[in-house]
Amino acid sequence: SSELTQDPAVSVVLGQTIRITCQGDSLRNHYASWYQQKPGQAPLLVVYGKNNRPLGIPDRFSGSNSENTASLTITGAQAEDEGDYHCNSRDSGVSVFGPGTTVTVL
């Protein structure tokens, strides 16, 4: 199956570390990419590949991969990190998104 699963929601205390996970068989053969989405806005790429960040994305965002699980870690979460986080992968040319994880910063 090419389906990706994510926890629906997680919360983190301001300044603490949070890890969001994404699981699916396609992750055994394709790295996840991660997208932050705020209400009414388009998704924004935050991490891709083994652990790469686009220009302008803070280094508190990092990614890791193991077997069928990809993780996005926010080290020292800030208030502006609130939003939905979507993972994406591919399986035989078909692009698949996870359901998204809503991150709340307390």
Add this chain to the structure above:
Amino acid sequence: QVQLQESGPRLVKPSETLSLTCTVLGGSMTHYSWSWIRQPPGKRLEWIASISDTGITNHNPSLRSRVTISLDMSKNQFSLRLTSVTAADTAVFYCAREVPAGAKTYYNDWGQGTLVTVSS
């Protein structure tokens, strides 16, 4: 950084065809693939289709029979046609630039999205 702009009707009647165009501003379409992705209200992102700069297409199997994606590099545009729409096709439609990088492929630029409502 390239900018992408979706355009097209915001309201489509059931059973009719939804047509959208994405204009790519500030960059070449060469060496990238171009995708349509949608997000129904309150739901997950759903990839619809993509087209490479050489015209090779890939489609979401669940939508393949209703979707046509095309590319016009002379106009720096690519387009989507979705036939026989129903209320379930109501969504924000995004166009996105895909960086083809093997097992690291990702979307590095997105349009702002356009809400298309299917209703009579």
